[in-house]
Amino acid sequence: MESEESALSVEVGGIVVHQEHLNAADQAELVEQVRRVVRAAPLFRPETRSGKAMSVRMTSAGAFGWTSGRDGYRYARQHPNGQEWPPMPQIALDIWRSLSGVPCDPQSCLINFYDADAKMGLHQDRDEADFDMPVVSVSLGDEALFRVGGSERGGKTQSIWLKSGDVAVMGGDARLNFHGIDRIRAGSSTLLPNGGRINLTMRVVE
Numbered sequence: 001m002e003s004e005e006s007a008l009s010v011e012v013g014g015i016v017v018h019q020e021h022l023n024a025a026d027q028a029e030l031v032e033q034v035r036r037v038v039r040a041a042p043l044f045r046p047e048t049r050s051g052k053a054m055s056v057r058m059t060s061a062g063a064f065g066w067t068s069g070r071d072g073y074r075y076a077r078q079h080p081n082g083q084e085w086p087p088m089p090q091i092a093l094d095i096w097r098s099l100s101g102v103p104c105d106p107q108s109c110l111i112n113f114y115d116a117d118a119k120m121g122l123h124q125d126r127d128e129a130d131f132d133m134p135v136v137s138v139s140l141g142d143e144a145l146f147r148v149g150g151s152e153r154g155g156k157t158q159s160i161w162l163k164s165g166d167v168a169v170m171g172g173d174a175r176l177n178f179h180g181i182d183r184i185r186a187g188s189s190t191l192l193p194n195g196g197r198i199n200l201t202m203r204v205v206e
Helices: 024-040 090-099
Strands: 008-012 015-019 057-062 065-069 072-076 108-114 120-123 135-141 143-148 158-162 167-170 179-185 197-203
Touching: 008 158, 024 057, 024 090, 024 108, 024 135, 024 197, 057 065, 065 108, 090 135, 090 167, 090 197, 143 197
Parallel strands: none
Antiparallel strands: 008 015, 015 167, 057 108, 065 072, 108 197, 120 179, 135 167, 135 197, 143 158, 143 179
């Protein structure tokens, strides 16, 4: 991967956003790698504990994938169709190795697809065993309004528009900060022919 150095790194609620970390060529190549994952492990729409379908569609790559339903949220070694998750995209793995600050590789790469109406409510990433391990998030396609709070629900929040090629690193004191996506700015990127946003988040699970 021949990514450019981030033009600018900014901190939002303790989360470091490396803006323009991926150049246009690497963004396009990562999209192709994601498409190969989706062909092997099709996107599905997870449900909340109440049984309501989420507005995002998702799949995963690596040793573990994230699934949900009335029985709760969890990591699993198999796609809901019963097959093992495909290998992690190489560019995503390279990003982790360059920005995570930890010596071990991620065990899971969650892939979320947001259409123009999709969003993600404020939440914490608490399904992993070791909160000393960061979460590294890559944005591709349309811009997304990313909102970050503190480690307790409620209180003051900060927001930033994540653009295609941006990488956010949630670690240290901000690892358990609440965060979410309020809305998508449809048509703000030409990376995906039919529009929308792809978000990859890499985690150490065990």
